[in-house]
Amino acid sequence: MDEVDPQQQLELAGRLYEMLQPGQELGPWETVFTEEDVRAYAAAIGDDDPWYLRRSASGGLRCHPAMTAPISIWLFQEERHRMLGEPAQPLVGVHAAACHHYLGPVPVGKRLIARSKVTDKYIRRQRYYAVVETRTVDEEGRDVVHSRDTFLLTPVRIPGEAG
């Protein structure tokens, strides 16, 4: 466990907020979800009867759709590390909102390729936010999911900020 100091968190978040630019591209980022990954996911969320591990009409296994939900988080974290370097403590953010539009089943054993873009940043209720849109396709170029995620850069409030 890394220690965190609220004041340093605020400083890091402010620095990141200034550096993030709408239009900034993140990724590409690739992954393959295996059957073992899907079983591990089902166990992790406490799913006793995973419908997605039954054969679909087309005969293939599928991932739980929510397995794609962290992709934009991973992409954003990777970019955050790249931008902030190796600070004495990691910046600890919060996933504030997620909007996902699914365009097909999430396949098992196929490469998924995700690309993101920072589309907005704002200060609300004395906190820094960033919005990231992500398009994930499979290895044949078929769209799997389009998402828009909102990240609270730190839960620490900006003193004196009225926004």
Next chain:
Amino acid sequence: MDVTARGPQVGEELEPVTRVARNTARGKGIHDDTRAQTLGFEGAPVPGVTIFAYVIDMLIGFFGEDWTDGGDMDMAFTSPAYVGQRITARAIVRDRKEEDSGLRVFLDVWAENEEGRKVASGTASGLLPTGRQP
């Protein structure tokens, strides 16, 4: 039976899904007790994407496994959920629209803890193909 002839009515509630919340990202980022407490939380919050999964399971139960062909969901994680809480995903039909291939159903969705406090809320939609009953 043609679902557009019956189908779910505005105001109808979906069958809820209840899960005991688990921390699927234990120790990472904000999902660490000490780190989260330093930043003002009671403890490590359960990842929003895990709550998202519970809501999706409810939607799949209603729309069927093909919900991923064009289904969508938009949720804000409004309040932290903690490990061991019983989280219930719920939805109510807000609107319905007939399309060539079936009935598109628009929902208000949320997840609440055992005290009835909403931990996430938003909207979702999906298509009930002609011939399929929820």
